[in-house]
Amino acid sequence: MDTSPYDVIRGYRADDSYFSFARQFVSGMISLRQLQRIMCLGDLGIQYALMSERAFSMIRFCDWKRASGSEFYPKRFEREQNARRKYLDTVNGFDSEGIDIRDLMAGRVDLNDPRVNRSWAE
Numbered sequence: 001m002d003t004s005p006y007d008v009i010r011g012y013r014a015d016d017s018y019f020s021f022a023r024q025f026v027s028g029m030i031s032l033r034q035l036q037r038i039m040c041l042g043d044l045g046i047q048y049a050l051m052s053e054r055a056f057s058m059i060r061f062c063d064w065k066r067a068s069g070s071e072f073y074p075k076r077f078e079r080e081q082n083a084r085r086k087y088l089d090t091v092n093g094f095d096s097e098g099i100d101i102r103d104l105m106a107g108r109v110d111l112n113d114p115r116v117n118r119s120w121a122e
Helices: 016-026 032-039 053-057 069-092 101-105
Strands: 008-012 046-050
Touching: 016 032, 032 069
Parallel strands: none
Antiparallel strands: 008 046
């Protein structure tokens, strides 16, 4: 995909947890729908990449706030626990309607199928 027309690109955090989810899909352990759900759990790790000088020129400093560990660590811990619980609920459920990697590689599912191209934010 040519990204040159875009000033800002929004996407998922590129750390080991997200790669492990993709590995689970590629190895046939989870369906595409399960992968889509997992990638959106708890809005963890959304990144914004500024791609143009125009995007950089729009950055403005607004304010700052001291981040107290005693205040924010419990919130982070709870968010991660909730995401982990939702992850386990997702992967432990059988997705009888789901598309898996074998369906895509064998051509049993068209890449224009709405189940393949639906919004990853659902």
